[in-house]
Each structure stands twice: as C-alpha cells, then as structure tokens.
Amino acid sequence: MKSIVQGRPAASRGRSGLRSPVAYLLILPAILIFLVFTIGPTVFTFIVSTFKWNWLNPDQNKFVGVANYQMLVDGSQDPPFAATLLTSGYFVVAMVVGGTAISLALAMLLRKAGRINVAARTAVFLAHVTPLVATSIVWVWIFNPRFGLANLVMSWFGIPNIDWLGNSRFAMPAVIIYSLWHEIGFTTVIFLGGLTTISTELAEAARLDGCNAWQEFWNVTFPQLRPVVIFVIVVSSVASLQAFTQFFMMTGGGPGFDTATLGFQLYQQAFVFRKTGYAAALAVVLFGITVALSILQLRTTRSLGRNA
Amino acid sequence: MSPTTGTQTNAQAIRSGRLTRPLRIAGGRTWRTPGNPHGRVGRLLQPAAAVAVGLLFLIPILWMLITSVASDADVFTFPPKLWPAWDFSNYAKAWGKSPWLTYFGNTVLIAGSVVLLVLITSLLAGFAFALMRFRGKGVLFLLVMSAMMVPQTVLLIPNFIIAQKLGWYDTYLIQIVPWGASVFGIFLLRQFFLTLPKELFEAAEMDGAGPFRMLFSVAAPLAAPSLVLVALNSFMGSWNAFVWPYIMTKSDAVRPIEVGLQAFYGTEGTDWTGLCAAVSFTTLPIIALFLFLQKYFVTGVYGTQGSVRG
Numbered sequence: 001m002k003s004i005v006q007g008r009p010a011a012s013r014g015r016s017g018l019r020s021p022v023a024y025l026l027i028l029p030a031i032l033i034f035l036v037f038t039i040g041p042t043v044f045t046f047i048v049s050t051f052k053w054n055w056l057n058p059d060q061n062k063f064v065g066v067a068n069y070q071m072l073v074d075g076s077q078d079p080p081f082a083a084t085l086l087t088s089g090y091f092v093v094a095m096v097v098g099g100t101a102i103s104l105a106l107a108m109l110l111r112k113a114g115r116i117n118v119a120a121r122t123a124v125f126l127a128h129v130t131p132l133v134a135t136s137i138v139w140v141w142i143f144n145p146r147f148g149l150a151n152l153v154m155s156w157f158g159i160p161n162i163d164w165l166g167n168s169r170f171a172m173p174a175v176i177i178y179s180l181w182h183e184i185g186f187t188t189v190i191f192l193g194g195l196t197t198i199s200t201e202l203a204e205a206a207r208l209d210g211c212n213a214w215q216e217f218w219n220v221t222f223p224q225l226r227p228v229v230i231f232v233i234v235v236s237s238v239a240s241l242q243a244f245t246q247f248f249m250m251t252g253g254g255p256g257f258d259t260a261t262l263g264f265q266l267y268q269q270a271f272v273f274r275k276t277g278y279a280a281a282l283a284v285v286l287f288g289i290t291v292a293l294s295i296l297q298l299r300t301t302r303s304l305g306r307n308a
Numbered sequence: 309m310s311p312t313t314g315t316q317t318n319a320q321a322i323r324s325g326r327l328t329r330p331l332r333i334a335g336g337r338t339w340r341t342p343g344n345p346h347g348r349v350g351r352l353l354q355p356a357a358a359v360a361v362g363l364l365f366l367i368p369i370l371w372m373l374i375t376s377v378a379s380d381a382d383v384f385t386f387p388p389k390l391w392p393a394w395d396f397s398n399y400a401k402a403w404g405k406s407p408w409l410t411y412f413g414n415t416v417l418i419a420g421s422v423v424l425l426v427l428i429t430s431l432l433a434g435f436a437f438a439l440m441r442f443r444g445k446g447v448l449f450l451l452v453m454s455a456m457m458v459p460q461t462v463l464l465i466p467n468f469i470i471a472q473k474l475g476w477y478d479t480y481l482i483q484i485v486p487w488g489a490s491v492f493g494i495f496l497l498r499q500f501f502l503t504l505p506k507e508l509f510e511a512a513e514m515d516g517a518g519p520f521r522m523l524f525s526v527a528a529p530l531a532a533p534s535l536v537l538v539a540l541n542s543f544m545g546s547w548n549a550f551v552w553p554y555i556m557t558k559s560d561a562v563r564p565i566e567v568g569l570q571a572f573y574g575t576e577g578t579d580w581t582g583l584c585a586a587v588s589f590t591t592l593p594i595i596a597l598f599l600f601l602q603k604y605f606v607t608g609v610y611g612t613q614g615s616v617r618g
Contacts, residue, residue, distance in 0.1 A: 018509065019441045022519045026436035027448060030429040030489040037486035038455040041466030048465060109357055116355045120362035122602065127365050129598045129605065131548040133566040134591040137573050138372045141580050149371055152387050161386075181368065189609045242459045245550045249570065263461045270465050271555060283462040294457040 042287065049280035068281035077278065079257035079265070084282075087172070088241060088262040094176045095183065095240035100232050103184045104225075107191030108217065121192070128185030136249035139178040140165065143250075150174075168258040171251050175259055179246055183239065187232045194228030195221075234297045238290060262286050369595075375584035383580050398585040405576065406586070407560050411568035418483045418553075418564055419546035425488030426542040427535055433489075434497025434531075435523045439509060456491040464555055471556055482556045483564070487546065493538040500534040501527060537608050540601060547594060565590050 049068050054060040072081040106124060110117045127135070142149045143164035151161045164174040198221065206220045222229075244263040247253060253260035253268060260268065266286060270279035375383060376399070378392035436442070437449050467486065468477075476482040504527065512522045528535075550566045557563050563571075569590050576582055598605055 018439055018513065018519065018522075020519050021442070023436040023440040023442040023445075026432040026440070026519070026523075027452075030433040030452065030494060031448065033429065033485065033489040034452060034455040037467060037470070038458050038463065039451065041463050041470065042458050044466040044469075045462060048469075106361060109354065109361065112354075116358050116362075120358040122599075123362035123365045125602075125605065126369070126595065126598060129544065129594060130369070130591055131550075131566050131569075131594065133548075133550050133570050133573075134587045135368065135372075137569070137583055137587050138368050141375065141584065142368060142371060144580075147384055147386050147388055147580075149367075149388060155387060181365065185365075186609060189606055193609070238459075242461055244461060248551070249573070263459075266461050267464065267551065267555075271468075276465060280465055283465060286459055287457075287462045290459050290462075291457050 045280050045283050045287070048277060049284050051277050051280075053276035053280070055274045055276060064277065068277045071278055072281055072285070079260060081282075083257065084260060084262055084265045087258070087260055090172055091176065091179075091243065091259075091261055092237055092240045094172075095179060095243075096233055096236050098176070098180055099183055099187055099236050099240075100229065102180065103187035103232070104191050104229070106184065106188045107195055108221075110188070111192060111195045121188070124188055125185035127181050128183065130182070132182065132245040133249060135182065136178065136246050139174075139181075140250055143174050165251050166255055168255050171255060171259050175246055175250055178250065179240070179243065182246075183236065187236060190232055190235075191225070191228060194225050198224040231297070234293055238293045238297070241286070241289060241293070372584050372587055372591075375580055376588045377585075378581055380581060395581070398581040399589060402572075402576075402582040402585040403589070405582070406568055406572045408565075408568065408586075408589075410560060411563060411565040411590075414480070414562060415547060415564040415566075418480060419543050421480070421484045422487045422546045423539045423542045425484065426490045426493050427539055429489040430493030430497045430538050431523070431528060431531065431535070433494045435501055435519075435527055437494065438498040438501030439504075439522075439527075440519060452491060452494055460552065464551065468555055476556075478557045478559055478562060480562055483549075483553050483562070486552075487542070487549075490538065490542060492541055496534050496538055497531060500531055504530065536604055540604050541608050544594075 050063060050065055052062040052064045052067070054062075071077050075082055110121050110124075145151070145161060145163040145166065148164070150164060154160075154162060162170055164170045202220050202224070203216055206216045211219065242263050243261065244267060247259055247261060247264045248267070251259040253264045257265075262282065263286065266279050266282045269275045269282060374390070374392045377394050377396055378389065378398075379395045382389040382393050433452070437445065437452075463486075467482075471477045471482045474482075476485075508526060509522055512526050517526075547564075548566065549564070550570065553564050553567050554570065557567070560568065560571075569586060572586055573583060576586075
C-alpha cells in the first residue's frame with residue numbers, strides 16, 4: 001500500500017506493483033484449503049492404506065505394510081477386487097462408448113440453429129443439471145418391477161415385466177440407461193461447441209463431390225472433430241469411474257455385488273464394513289487410474305487448444 | 309475414386325479461393341447432388357427427430373410431475389395411467405413429513421457460503437497466477453492444478469478422520485470450507501486475466517497502484533462474466549452434492565436438501581406419489597435456475613473444456 005501513497009517512486013522502481021510478496025498472500029487461502037483438504041488427505045490415504053485402521057480406537061491402529069494390497073490381489077475379499085474392477089469396467093465402457101456415440105449423434109442432429117433444435121438442446125441439457133439423488137429416485141420409479149413406465153414400454157413389444165434393479169442381468173443396464181440420460185447433455189454441448197469450430201466449406205465441397213451424408217460425416221467432419229472426441233472420451237471415463245450416487249440410490253451395489261463399482265466399493269468397505277485400511281488401498285488404486293486419465297486429459301486439452 | 313481424394317482436391321481449391329462461388333447456386337439455396345439426403349425428406353425428418361429427442365429426454369421429468377399429482381389408485385395399476393387424477397394433496401402430505409425448510413435453509417446457507425469463498429479465493433489466486441511475478445509460481449500453480457486429479461471419493465476417508473480431529477464432524481464448516489477453493493475457478497480467472505491487455509496494468513502501475521488496487525479497481529470489475537460462471541458452477545456443485553454431506557453429517561439441523569431427500573426416500577420408499585412430489589419441489593428450483601441462466605450453463609461447459617470438470 002506504500003506505493004500508492006508515495007506514487008512516483010513506486011513507478012520509478014518499475015514493475016514493483018506486480019512483483020510483490022503480496023502475491024503469496026493472494027494465493028494463500030486457496031493453497032491452504034487445497035493442502036489441508038485435498039493434497040494432505042491424499043498423502044494420508046496412502047498412509048492409511050498401510051494400516052489395519054481401527055475406526056473407534058486409533059491407538060489400536062496396526063502397521064501392516066502391503067497386506068491391504070495383498071488382499072486386492074489374492075481375491076480374499078467379498079467381493080473380490082477383480083470382480084469390482086470388472087463391474088467398474090462394464091459401467092465405464094458402456095458410458096464412454098454409448099455416451100460418446102449418442103452425444104455425437106445428437107450434436108450432429110441438433111447442430112443447426114433454429115427454434116426446435118435449441119429447444120431440444122435445452123431438454124437434453126436439462127437432464128444433466130438435475131441432482132443425481134432426485135432423478136435417481138424418479139428412475140427407480142420408472143424401473144419399478146410392477147408398475148413402472150419401463151415395463152409399459154417393454155409390454156408394447158410383448159416382453160413380460162422385468163425386475164430391472166433386482167435382477168443381476170438388468171440392474172447394471174438400468175443404471176447405465178439412467179446415467180446416459182443424465183450425462184449425455186454435458187457431452188452433447190461439448191460436441192456442439194466442437195462442431196462450431198470446424199469448417200463447413202469442406203463439408204459442402206464433399207457434398208459437391210457426391211459424398212452421401214455418412215461419407216461426409218466419416219471422412220470430413222469426424223477427422224476434424226477427433227480432438228474433441230478424445231477429450232469427451234477421457235472426461236467421461238474419469239466421471240464414470242467415480243460414479244457413486246446413482247449406485248447408492250438405485251441398487252445399493254446389488255443385487256449381491258453386481259453393481260458394486262470401484263467408487264461404490266470404496267464407500268461400502270470404508271463406511272459400512274468399516275475396513276478402512278482396505279478401502280484406502282482401493283482409494284489408492286482409484287487415485288492411480290484417475291491420475292493416469294487426467295494426464296491424458298491435460299495432453300488432449302493442450303492439443304485441443306492448438307486445433308480449436 | 310475414394311471420396312477423401314475428391315474432398316482434398318476441393319479443399320485445396322477452396323483454399324486457393326477458386327471454388328468458393330460455385331458452391332452455392334442462385335437464390336442462396338444449398339447445392340444438392342443425387343444421393344444426398346439433405347433434401348426434401350431430410351428437411352422434414354430432422355425437425356421430427358429433434359422433437360422426438362427432446363421429448364424422450366423430458367419424459368422422466370414429465371413422469372415425475374404426473375406421478376406427483378396422481379392418486380394412489382392411479383399409481384398402483386399396470387399398465388400405468390398416463391393421465392393423472394390431479395391430486396395436489398401429495399405435495400402437502402410430503403411437505404409435512406420432513407423438515408424441508410431446514411434442509412432448504414441449510415442448502416442455501418452452505419451453497420451461498422461456498423460460492424462466496426470460491427469467488428474470493430479464485431479472484432485472488434487467479435490474479436496472482438496470471439499477472440504477478442513471484443518465486444515458485446510455476447510449482448505452486450502445478451500444486452493447485454494437481455488438486456483436480458484427486459477424486460472426491462478418495463478424499464472421503466481421510467477427510468472423515470480430519471473432520472473428527474478438528475471437531476468439524478456434523479457441522480456446516482465441514483460442508484463449506486473444504487469446497488471454498490476451486491481449481492476450475494482459479495484456472496478460469498487466470499485465463500481471463502491473461503487475456504487483459506498489459507497496458508491496463510502498466511498504466512495503473514504508473515499511477516502507483518499496488519496489487520490490491522489493481523485487483524479490485526481494475527481487474528475484478530472486468531472479470532464479472534467469469535465470476536458469474538464460477539459462482540454458478542460452485543452453486544450447482546454444492547446444491548447437488550450428496551456423498552460428502554451424507555458422510556460428514558448426521559443431524560437434520562445441518563443436512564442439505566439432497567441428503568434430506570435421500571432420507572425421505574429411505575423412510576417413504578413405496579409412497580411414490582409423495583416421493584415424486586418431494587422430488588418435484590426440491591428439484592424445480594434448480595430447473596428454474598437453469599432455464600433462467602441457460603446461457604451461462606452452456607458457457608460453463610466450454611469453460612470446463614479449457615480446464616477441468618466440476
């Protein structure tokens with residue numbers, strides 16, 4: 001504040017206003033919050049994962065080295081870690097492949113301006129802004145085995161009532177349908193943004209050359225959109241890997257452990273079964289996968305910046 | 309004969325400026341060739357498909373509203389009745405069964421405080437990282453960015469322990485302070501400040517302005533649109549948060565609306581008319597907010613593209 005009072009001398013010292021220790025004061029609140037509640041706890045998770053952690057009495061915490069990680073590998077836990085990974089893989093692959101394909105198709109369909117398209121975009125994005133707890137409840141009702149809307153649709157095709165969320169074959173597809181409904185608005189908007197940056201002249205030229213719509217999309221539009229596609233794939237892998245609330249609300253990880261994904265298992269092992277050390281080992285694995293994907297994301301974002 | 313070859317020829321032609329005119333024929337109508345479905349049929353099909361997609365995505369929300377005004381007799385039949393009895397008493401019934409006002413108040417208090425903190429921390433840190441020079445800036449910025457890589461579920465276990473050590477378990481504080489800084493916010497503000505012309509600050513410096521005055525009287529007012537984005541992003545995140553407040557609290561007095569809704573679902577799990585009424589009155593405020601501020605929501609998505617999600 002001195003420089004304001006003194007005026008001239010401050011200016012003569014050159015860029016003193018912006019080269020000032022005040023900078024540390026400005027970043028302090030943010031850095032402090034991240035250190036205490038994000039970065040510190042992440043390190044702490046690694047420590048907890050090497051302990052047999054006693055929930056009620058921390059004095060009885062016992063260092064066990066890599067024993068919790070051994071439990072991951074030897075499959076001694078219920079459900080075995082490999083099964084959890086497979087369940088997560090099922091969900092992530094379905095969300096990434098289905099979400100990317102559908103939202104790209106919707107973006108292509110709704111890319112032109114106009115009242116109807118704008119209204120349809122609003123409807124698609126509206127699903128994304130609804131709270132997961134709230135709309136999960138609505139979809140549990142839609143998937144109701146006796147009175148649900150989903151079974152009404154099935155009955156039109158002559159299919160008898162399905163116990164969607166209680167049947168090990170249909171529970172995961174049902175959660176995936178809900179999650180696609182919820183997430184597609186976000187990725188569609190990203191694709192719509194990507195489409196505005198690509199050249200329409202090339203597409204018109206392709207048409208002039210006699211390309212049909214599919215050839216035009218596959219050979220002209222898609223290659224230009226590739227960085228956006230990669231970005232969407234990475235973002236939706238990270239998001240679906242961490243999905244929790246819809247599983248908590250719709251299936252509780254069941255039936256059995258059929259929908260117990262990595263994120264859900266982490267919660268269940270830590271806060272229901274109270275196996276904190278083992279859950280921390282799961283958290284370390286989840287963290288590792290997320291870091292790998294985030295690094296991929298940073299790279300693609302950088303290439304996005306170059307192209308867009 | 310592959311279409312790609314033809315395209316590239318044309319593309320080169322376009323770049324050289326030769327083909328720009330013949331691409332459109334007189335009257336401004338787009339050139340169409342045989343085999344191109346963007347013709348008459350396409351012009352009718354596209355709006356029909358757009359309407360169908362829009363309706364498909366709205367059906368769950370419409371179904372929630374319909375069930376919320378259905379009678380119990382309407383609900384427990386198959387096939388389900390698509391036209392309800394318009395029984396609005398479900399709302400009163402659901403409203404009377406839980407401390408909804410407390411939940412709403414808590415959510416507004418928590419989300420409001422988070423937004424305020426995030427705006428302050430993002431503005432300060434975004435300014436420093438964009439425009440100021442200090443030792444360790446690169447490392448510290450990397451530290452901030454690395455925070456985005458940590459999934460929330462990973463943080464649950466250690467923060468649950470930290471919350472108890474601090475005596476913050478089952479308080480507002482544990483729901484507010486940890487979310488008071490946002491990587492998205494800092495990144496977005498930094499990006500914005502980087503776009504401002506250097507002369508702006510050089511002029512202020514010549515006048516002898518210190519960093520605080522530059523920040524609050526020059527930079528902050530210009531950043532208003534970015535600040536709206538950051539505020540909206542934090543507000544939505546805070547309103548929709550579930551697992552964190554669910555784990556970190558236990559009493560209704562401090563619990564937010566989504567946790568309250570989950571508890572209501574737990575106790576009233578088969579009262580579908582009452583449940584849909586509760587889902588409606590807890591979700592319609594968010595839907596209304598979205599419809600009013602749609603423009604910002606969409607810009608927010610593009611904002612995340614440049615940095616991180618959430």
